[in-house]
Amino acid sequence: MTGSAFARATRVQRRSPSGDEASYDVELDLGWGIGGKPNGGYLLAVVSRAALHAADRSHALAVSGHFLRPPSGGPAEVRTTVLRSGRTVATVRTTLLQHGRPCLETLVTAGELAPTEPDYSAAVPPTLPPPHACLGGPPPGFRVELLEHVEVRIDPATAAFGRDGPKPSGRPEMRGWVRFRDGAETDALALPLIVDALPPTVFNLGRYGWAPTVELTSLLRALPAPGWLACIARTDVVADGWFDEGVEVWDERGRLVAQARQLARVG
């Protein structure tokens, strides 16, 4: 099989060609997981690929995923329904099923984003030490399978771990650089994965458990340039067991390429 590790892990194979409704076979790869569960952003990338194929569009402009239950690795199915196909955008509903049970329901608005300069930009890129001065790899004693495919280098000021173990900063914020280890470009399709690649912000409040995503919406704002992507994730409120995580992704040109927010349970 050819192509990048990401392209292989998000491969979709159309099963039935039946107008506005279709079904795709996928193979969920636990190499893109954490603690034996596929990463939520990875799943969003898989279903987005199916949605783009079904709608015959290039870019997932807005992806909203509501997570029902974590699938295992292995075969799964993505059902797509093209709800509307208009001049500017198409809207696709996708359901990721495994063993006949829905795991992730997603709505994708898809279209063609032109590689133009922004008309207006108020956002400011995060300030980060260069990648070589950031921390790579999982903290001692942890295994994060995803990090074997995705190189994540965390700003030490936000790392939530020191050399000797947990060291929460007290501020639920994470900053880091992200790229694929095999040199593949982190293109537009990779962004739904990238926005979920940093460790949970609430690690910096000392809440180190699994923090399951319940809802994640990601917007594509520009086509990323090749190179590292700078990510910043921030939490505004932790209340009643819920926290938000707002993520911005910037490319090396200093362009905001993705905006995302997720609602997750505190671990």
Place this chain on the structure above:
Amino acid sequence: MTGSAFARATRVQRRSPSGDEASYDVELDLGWGIGGKPNGGYLLAVVSRAALHAADRSHALAVSGHFLRPPSGGPAEVRTTVLRSGRTVATVRTTLLQHGRPCLETLVTAGELAPTEPDYSAAVPPTLPPPHACLGGPPPGFRVELLEHVEVRIDPATAAFGRDGPKPSGRPEMRGWVRFRDGAETDALALPLIVDALPPTVFNLGRYGWAPTVELTSLLRALPAPGWLACIARTDVVADGWFDEGVEVWDERGRLVAQARQLARVG
């Protein structure tokens, strides 16, 4: 008919009781519209009410709507599918149809939000002049039906209109106070409407046309206290005809009650 204007305008009437799938009759009220089209946030409130009924839950914790085509006023149908009903949350898919055509597809994660104090809050309420010092009503020459039900008072610094007509500030930001005119409480269900109640931020860039929402996701973060709600909407990027609009809603206690972002077309 009894209850508040908002309760009446978002009334849902279950048609078929059939397990995980149900259908609701609704009556879309153009009094909650702009320029003869129902407001997108109003539509989200209507379908959220159906979703909560279908799942037998109290609060729409995360609502993601992808807009397909604007419906007219009058009868419409909301189809609901409870995708999963778990201990903490239920996830519901809704389709708003009119004349058999889908107009709005939504995913709702629903549950019970406890009226607790936040464990952590980093967000800072917007600074606004008091309501009496803000601007009410549509600008001269405009009719905004929604404003006959929803009192919106805009911070003059962000109003995009002066006494003599358009006066864009140059910064795509809007701040304002919102409440119902009939004194009804802006409860949790009203928030999907409230997050879409301010004029588009891009008015302040001199782009005064209709700015159709393509996707809007709103998170409920706290149950609002009675009284005015303070809203702030900000745009980070305008590019290739698209803009984002991030909205925070705060209650009079200074609690962040809703976080939303929409992707919309520049008018």
